Amino acid sequence: MKYQQIALLLTGLFLPLTFSAQDSTRSTAPSALAGNALADGAKGADARMRLWYRAPAKTWTEALPIGNGRLGAMVFGGLKREQFQLNEDTLWAGGPYTPDNTNALAALPEVRQLVFEGRYDQAADRIGKSMMAKPLGQMPYQTVGDLFLDFPAAAAAENYQRDLNLDTAIASVTHTAGGVAFRREVFASPVDQVIVARLTADKPGQISFAAGMKTPQRATVSTEAADTLVMTGVNGGAGGIQGVLKFQARVRVLAQGGKTTASTNAITVSGADSATLFIAAATSYRNFQDVSGDPESAVKKQIAAASKKTYARLRDAHVSEHQRLFRRVELDLGETASMKLPTNERIAHFAEGNDPQLAALYFQFGRYLLISSSRPGSQPANLQGIWNDSMSPPWGGKYTININTEMNYWPAETCALGECVEPLTAMVLDLTQTGARTAKTMYNARGWVVHHNTDLWRAAAPIDGSFYGMWPMGGAWLCQNLWEHYLFSGDKKYLKQIYPAMKGAAEFFLDTLVEEPTHHWLVTCPSISPENGHPEGKTSVCAGPAMDMQILRDLFENCIQAAKTLGVDQALSANIAAARARLAPHQIGSAGQLQEWLKDWDMQPGVDLHHRHVSHLYGLYPSAQIDFRKTPELAAAARKSLEIRGDKATGWATAWRLNLWTRLRDGDHAYRILDFLLSPERTYPDMFDAHPPFQIDGNFGGASGIAEMLLQSHNGEIELLPALPKIWPAGSVKGLRARGGFAVDIQWQKGKLSGASIRRISGTETCTVRYEQKTVALRLKPGQTKRITNDLGVAGQ
Numbered sequence: 001m002k003y004q005q006i007a008l009l010l011t012g013l014f015l016p017l018t019f020s021a022q023d024s025t026r027s028t029a030p031s032a033l034a035g036n037a038l039a040d041g042a043k044g045a046d047a048r049m050r051l052w053y054r055a056p057a058k059t060w061t062e063a064l065p066i067g068n069g070r071l072g073a074m075v076f077g078g079l080k081r082e083q084f085q086l087n088e089d090t091l092w093a094g095g096p097y098t099p100d101n102t103n104a105l106a107a108l109p110e111v112r113q114l115v116f117e118g119r120y121d122q123a124a125d126r127i128g129k130s131m132m133a134k135p136l137g138q139m140p141y142q143t144v145g146d147l148f149l150d151f152p153a154a155a156a157a158e159n160y161q162r163d164l165n166l167d168t169a170i171a172s173v174t175h176t177a178g179g180v181a182f183r184r185e186v187f188a189s190p191v192d193q194v195i196v197a198r199l200t201a202d203k204p205g206q207i208s209f210a211a212g213m214k215t216p217q218r219a220t221v222s223t224e225a226a227d228t229l230v231m232t233g234v235n236g237g238a239g240g241i242q243g244v245l246k247f248q249a250r251v252r253v254l255a256q257g258g259k260t261t262a263s264t265n266a267i268t269v270s271g272a273d274s275a276t277l278f279i280a281a282a283t284s285y286r287n288f289q290d291v292s293g294d295p296e297s298a299v300k301k302q303i304a305a306a307s308k309k310t311y312a313r314l315r316d317a318h319v320s321e322h323q324r325l326f327r328r329v330e331l332d333l334g335e336t337a338s339m340k341l342p343t344n345e346r347i348a349h350f351a352e353g354n355d356p357q358l359a360a361l362y363f364q365f366g367r368y369l370l371i372s373s374s375r376p377g378s379q380p381a382n383l384q385g386i387w388n389d390s391m392s393p394p395w396g397g398k399y400t401i402n403i404n405t406e407m408n409y410w411p412a413e414t415c416a417l418g419e420c421v422e423p424l425t426a427m428v429l430d431l432t433q434t435g436a437r438t439a440k441t442m443y444n445a446r447g448w449v450v451h452h453n454t455d456l457w458r459a460a461a462p463i464d465g466s467f468y469g470m471w472p473m474g475g476a477w478l479c480q481n482l483w484e485h486y487l488f489s490g491d492k493k494y495l496k497q498i499y500p501a502m503k504g505a506a507e508f509f510l511d512t513l514v515e516e517p518t519h520h521w522l523v524t525c526p527s528i529s530p531e532n533g534h535p536e537g538k539t540s541v542c543a544g545p546a547m548d549m550q551i552l553r554d555l556f557e558n559c560i561q562a563a564k565t566l567g568v569d570q571a572l573s574a575n576i577a578a579a580r581a582r583l584a585p586h587q588i589g590s591a592g593q594l595q596e597w598l599k600d601w602d603m604q605p606g607v608d609l610h611h612r613h614v615s616h617l618y619g620l621y622p623s624a625q626i627d628f629r630k631t632p633e634l635a636a637a638a639r640k641s642l643e644i645r646g647d648k649a650t651g652w653a654t655a656w657r658l659n660l661w662t663r664l665r666d667g668d669h670a671y672r673i674l675d676f677l678l679s680p681e682r683t684y685p686d687m688f689d690a691h692p693p694f695q696i697d698g699n700f701g702g703a704s705g706i707a708e709m710l711l712q713s714h715n716g717e718i719e720l721l722p723a724l725p726k727i728w729p730a731g732s733v734k735g736l737r738a739r740g741g742f743a744v745d746i747q748w749q750k751g752k753l754s755g756a757s758i759r760r761i762s763g764t765e766t767c768t769v770r771y772e773q774k775t776v777a778l779r780l781k782p783g784q785t786k787r788i789t790n791d792l793g794v795a796g797q
Helices: 003-011 044-048 104-116 120-130 295-307 311-326 343-352 356-373 404-408 410-414 418-443 474-489 492-512 546-566 570-581 632-645 651-663 667-677 697-710
Strands: 050-053 064-067 071-075 081-088 145-150 158-165 170-177 180-188 195-201 207-214 218-224 228-234 246-256 259-262 266-272 274-283 330-332 718-720 731-738 742-749 752-760 766-771 774-779 785-789
Touching: 044 050, 044 356, 050 343, 064 158, 064 170, 064 180, 064 356, 071 180, 071 274, 081 195, 081 246, 081 274, 104 120, 104 418, 170 311, 180 311, 195 207, 195 311, 207 218, 207 228, 207 246, 207 274, 228 266, 246 259, 246 266, 246 295, 266 274, 274 295, 311 356, 330 356, 343 356, 356 410, 356 697, 404 410, 404 474, 404 651, 404 697, 410 418, 410 474, 410 697, 410 731, 418 474, 418 492, 474 492, 474 546, 492 546, 492 570, 546 570, 632 651, 651 667, 651 697, 667 697, 697 731, 718 742, 718 752, 752 766
Parallel strands: 718 766
Antiparallel strands: 050 158, 064 071, 071 081, 081 145, 145 207, 158 170, 170 180, 180 195, 195 274, 207 266, 218 228, 228 246, 246 274, 259 266, 330 731, 731 742, 742 752, 752 785, 766 774
């Protein structure tokens, strides 16, 4: 059920709105009025979970993100003008459309022949003319606009701070001026589906401002009564696809004391004791083929319901729901005096090596971002999560599924945020419908396919030209994320839900794999190794790149296991197993590297040795096909490939390298990559990942990499501290999750395990725990915890 539908059900029970004066500013954050206490930086638990700054944001990547999965805002914390840049996760360009190229099927045999004859440029040209999507691009994610609060001239501000408390998911601004202490709090409530902003002072009659809205959308801004701003509009178009989504954003301003007045397009508050703003936004989007929703009704009812409640009630409900997820995991890597510095200064000095807690904060910030951008009922986190200030953001802010969307969900399972995968699951199930049409139109195949990007409308055809888009593996890789959710939860009801998607993806490849002429392996054709050109031509088009084969080995094996678990499709499983056995194998090239292509092209002139993508290492991470212990020769080849590629790349690509080095059990090398990832080159002042420009996948990949340094469970064992770097000699982590349905706590001292606890949450009864060369087998009842000593002895046994 979508949030708008939930709101309609809930708010129909409320009487006409009123606002209670029994409000509260009680907070678990530092006191709003304790300016002097805050002057030397945050203290205690708040410091561990706080991003904070001594000045307002001057740029978007200095502002602080809040979100409830569906609604997002960037909070700037200005003194003369506060700015809340707003997003709603279904406000994309365009409307339902069908981009499949009806000429593709006729061109397919010729393209395959050209590829197998080595005429790659000609194949790419034919693809470009006959197989690419129409339009060639997809629809971009777009901004709602901005809410501005303009304040009257005042005395110079002192003791200014703005912060984001990850534990409460509340952004705040505090300062004193003219002997008055001011505080603002802003949060996006997942319970009440509104953004709430609260302005207070320690003396009466001090709150004055004018609220107005601006947007680049085709929209108008007006006022209703004396206290409500209304922005009503229609989304933009792109690529010849006209915008058909209606949207509305609504702001209600409720002041205590003073005077509230409305002009044509602004609300003014003068001399109030405090003020609370309720911000709601919605579109007419119901699903990828239905835009008949009523955004005005939805936002009216959301604000009516929220404004009936006290601020304390709204705040407490928001904090409780956020902490239900956020507090599952704790990470302690040690504390130093660097914690007293503002976050931007800590990032600037991280390479000096004396701020281990910043890595823990970065880890928790990644978890915070996933909670804030992907909740049940919302859209999945896109290239920018839900935060975007543009009508045409970089790469459209879409779902790039040749690495980026999958990376967004890498930390979900290990970091105890499995619920956040629900929007991704829902999108994949949507894609089975649009992708089935693409599979039939382009390939005359069963099942479904999606290429390297999709959008709100679940477009599945290849885009951006053959060099980037002729890659049919996007849906198959997304199925791996869903399978991982099953492995961590053991939920057979969920497996039954996703099995048709896995089965359909496998059936597509059973129909489209072809025999390559040299070794008679089954391969994909045409395809690419994502975004990387090879030396035989000016193209990336090829047959059977290593990544495709690795993804298919996983997809096929997972389908076989799922069918066996569910007791279905025995004959289909046999066909899948036969095809899997004929896939092109891993190959080790002349430089000792893992080959990226069927041919040993990796080191030839014209190949980008330091390319950002490391697609052929999918088998090492996120897959488990290449393992440090089980396949040492392939692991050594993967290591050689990583050495050739180098450590420094774009933000997300650096994060992928971090995860890969953890799988090679090289914690110190992994940490060197984390050190670069957390530098100003790859992390903005607000801790957003710098591709550059901003892409959120690097944040999620970084959080995943830190978790993988401490816990791995991909090879049938729960391995403790597999890639612990020397720079973290002592610490602890609580609440990480392992495949099989286990929660894991770990403590270490002097670089060695000092103890651990394993708790069965769901799933399997037994597990094997490894630390270095020792293993121990455990059997646990549901809910049972067993304590492990530093030598893998089991307490009480």
